[in-house]
Amino acid sequence: MKTNSTFKTRSCFALIFILALSLNLKGQTTHNVSVTSNVFTPSQLTITVGDKVVWKNDEGSHNVNGKQATFPNNPSSFGNEVGAAWTYEYVFNTAGTYNYQCDPHAGMGMVGKVIVNPKTVTSSQTMADVTEKIRLYPNPASEYIELIVPSNYKTINSVKIYSIAGSVVDEKTFSENKETFRYDISLFRNGIYLIEVNAENQKNVLKFIKQ
Ligand SMILES: [Cu+2]
Structure with missing residues (x-):
């Protein structure tokens, strides 16, 4: 009973956090x-x-x-x-x-x-087109995750990893072009994480599970 309500509370926070991130994704300044x-x-x-x-x-x-x-x-x-x-x-x-x-x-x-x-999106693509193209694998993962970035992105500027509770777990900034990006998560606690990928002025949020 108690566990169940704790779980519900945590899920609720997680949902609010994801909503907050997706609002942020819309990029209102x-x-x-x-x-x-x-x-x-x-x-x-x-x-x-x-x-x-x-x-x-x-x-x-x-x-x-x-x-x-x-x-x-x-x-x-x-x-x-x-x-x-x-x-x-x-x-x-x-x-x-x-x-x-x-x-x-x-x-x-x-x-x-x-x-x-107007909102600018690189080349003539819509935001939805672009969002589908960064891929993350394996998922669930235990040792590492790898991001595969389509060539039209050219550069991943930075990544930020959040725990499901909303705290920033790690943050990295890059200067060189990367088409794949491998990230060691072996020391992460098991659970759900969100990775925010900033590339060519595009912000994408992907979810992965560490197990
Ligand atoms: Cu006046």
Whole structure:
């Protein structure tokens, strides 16, 4: 009974961790803009589709107006009302160039711009295509694991191994091109591990079992 509930709790943590990793895999980055009198800092941001921008007003009465009523070429409308001491955030889900202003101080040059680039994937492949191609064997493994990397990846920049509890077990960074990568796990405790492989700006997470 007790073991069962412990197991359930651990599985639950494991699931949350995997979910957190896959969210991370989507790669949303948060960009902060400080709002003061009378400037947005930075006034221009270049971000990627899916990224979040957080404006924090620390000083004075301002707003963010990126509405299409004011800027008809903005791919979508965003913004808030004039006020003091607020935080406003917006997730940019459409690529393009967005202009915005602070209504009370636009005439004083309190304007900003967000350039949203589409997600880039090397060559013309989709993320899913690429993800399928790094292979890990043997699995389950006891002495070592080997990653086989397709040539279009060119370089594995780094690998990071996590225990299922979410702690980083090991981390390695590489400079040379690698098509296979063998990693000794003989000293690992038995259990489930996740290996995060960073290659050519692609992040992949693979699971393996040490037994
Ligand atoms: Cu202002």
